[in-house]
Amino acid sequence: MSETAAVYQFSAAHAWQDAQWRTDVSFGVDSHGGIIASAGQVPAYLDGWVLPGMPNLHSHAFQRAMAGLAERRGPGDDSFWTWRETMYGFAERIDPDSLQAIAAQLYVEMLKAGYTQVCEFHYLHHQPDGTPYAQPEAMSLALIEAAREAGIALTLLPVLYMSGGFDGRALSQRQRRFGNNVDGYLQLLANLRKHESRDVRVGVALHSLRAIPESAWRGLIEQEALKTGPIHIHIAEQIGEVQDCLATRGARPVEWLFEHAPVDRRWCLVHATHLTDKEAAQLAQSGAIAGLCPTTEANLGDGLFPLARYLDASGTLGIGSDSHISVSPIEELRWLEYGQRLSTRHRNVAARHAGDSVGETLWKAALKGGAQAADLPIGALETGKRADFFVLDPEAPSLAARDSRSVMDSLLFAGNRSPVRHVMAGGKWVVRDFVHRDETRIAARYRMAVMRLAGA
Ligand code: NGQ
Ligand code: ZN
Numbered sequence: 001m002s003e004t005a006a007v008y009q010f011s012a013a014h015a016w017q018d019a020q021w022r023t024d025v026s027f028g029v030d031s032h033g034g035i036i037a038s039a040g041q042v043p044a045y046l047d048g049w050v051l052p053g054m055p056n057l058h059s060h061a062f063q064r065a066m067a068g069l070a071e072r073r074g075p076g077d078d079s080f081w082t083w084r085e086t087m088y089g090f091a092e093r094i095d096p097d098s099l100q101a102i103a104a105q106l107y108v109e110m111l112k113a114g115y116t117q118v119c120e121f122h123y124l125h126h127q128p129d130g131t132p133y134a135q136p137e138a139m140s141l142a143l144i145e146a147a148r149e150a151g152i153a154l155t156l157l158p159v160l161y162m163s164g165g166f167d168g169r170a171l172s173q174r175q176r177r178f179g180n181n182v183d184g185y186l187q188l189l190a191n192l193r194k195h196e197s198r199d200v201r202v203g204v205a206l207h208s209l210r211a212i213p214e215s216a217w218r219g220l221i222e223q224e225a226l227k228t229g230p231i232h233i234h235i236a237e238q239i240g241e242v243q244d245c246l247a248t249r250g251a252r253p254v255e256w257l258f259e260h261a262p263v264d265r266r267w268c269l270v271h272a273t274h275l276t277d278k279e280a281a282q283l284a285q286s287g288a289i290a291g292l293c294p295t296t297e298a299n300l301g302d303g304l305f306p307l308a309r310y311l312d313a314s315g316t317l318g319i320g321s322d323s324h325i326s327v328s329p330i331e332e333l334r335w336l337e338y339g340q341r342l343s344t345r346h347r348n349v350a351a352r353h354a355g356d357s358v359g360e361t362l363w364k365a366a367l368k369g370g371a372q373a374a375d376l377p378i379g380a381l382e383t384g385k386r387a388d389f390f391v392l393d394p395e396a397p398s399l400a401a402r403d404s405r406s407v408m409d410s411l412l413f414a415g416n417r418s419p420v421r422h423v424m425a426g427g428k429w430v431v432r433d434f435v436h437r438d439e440t441r442i443a444a445r446y447r448m449a450v451m452r453l454a455g456a
Pocket of ligand 1: 296300
């Protein structure tokens with residue numbers, strides 16, 4: 001068989017193409033796992049609605065294993081900052097083996113939920129006391145290996161983390177394993193870029209404005225290594241962060257970022273929760289992505305993103321599961337809309353024009369913004385893209401008697417059992433009839449790893 005011959009030929013009664021439902025669609029998949037035009041052989045029929053896989057633009061894989069362990073009240077008022085202490089305590093115990101075990105389990109769960117790619121915002125670089133591992137990129141390699149085992153596309157974003165606050169203070173004891181200086185970081189980035197492949201992209205992450213001292217900022221932004229590929233940053237997630245930025249830098253975080261960096265479509269501003277009207281408009285006009293993580297933002301008590309204003313300004317957005325308190329694109333998008341309904345006491349907020357569907361609007365936006373944040377050829381069922389798609393269960397009660405006008409809204413809002421039945425990622429069937437090809441082994445190893453962590 002020649003390199004580009006079709007290894008699969010598919011047809012479907014309904015597939016999501018060109019940002020809408022199309023009927024009687026056919027396409028091929030080549031031996032590189034890419035989509036090609038239909039080649040005339042007898043196609044296999046995909047029975048059920050076919051959707052492109054969803055990119056997950058923000059993940060801290062290790063946090064999957066602590067989901068639910070920070071929901072009991074502490075001595076004082078709990079907040080994002082008290083959750084962070086619990087998270088730091090947990091992060092201290094993770095090593096390369098446990099990280100791989102947790103990440104592989106998480107990535108299996110993502111695939112089963114319809115995510116076919118993940119952006120890993122990775123800052124657990126060194127040993128707990130800050131000493132590099134014998135192989136300095138051991139933790140990053142554990143993530144690459146986990147993604148390969150699960151069969152998910154990975155945009156690995158090694159994080160630069162230099163200081164413990166806006167005042168430039170040193171990292172706390174528990175933050176030491178996150179830390180690098182600029183040179184060390186650039187070296188890590190160069191080493192990791194050697195692992196780039198069809199399935200792995202490497203980009204840049206700056207943890208947050210509070211983690212990069214102002215004195216290091218300009219020199220950093222001008223580095224050649226930062227001039228290509230995606231750049232992700234946590235920003236304006238908490239009111240406390242906005243206040244600290246105002247106090248130390250005389251500007252709000254997003255305002256400061258726009259004054260000090262050439263923010264364009266390569267940038268993904270993760271959370272960007274607290275925006276003035278002017279910042280929302282500026283972010284929208286820049287073409288950068290707002291990386292929204294609604295279930296984590298709810299869990300951590302962050303606040304609500306100004307969705308209506310942002311969509312009216314044609315802003316780009318994508319979704320991430322971040323702390324993995326939930327691993328479901330359906331739930332992220334559902335809660336994105338529900339947060340707006342609860343706070344505005346209106347319905348159908350994401351649908352900005354009469355006749356628009358909330359489900360279609362949000363799914364379409366998240367595919368586009370997610371693909372942009374991932375910087376991979378994904379997010380659409382078209383020639384040249386990765387063959388990343390899933391098939392909805394034609395027997396799902398929640399989708400019975402739905403047509404192309406209603407199926408996306410029923411997918412998003414109706415029911416709690418995922419109707420994602422089969423998933424192809426990179427041209428390989430990774431999930432068939434709701435079962436991942438290696439889920440038993442990966443789950444068993446995960447349980448062992450988590451038991452060891454609990455006993456540690
Ligand atoms: C993180 N997570 O890096 O895991 C952060 C918390 C911080 C979110 N912001 C730590 N959701 O922001 O300092
Ligand atoms: Zn995060």
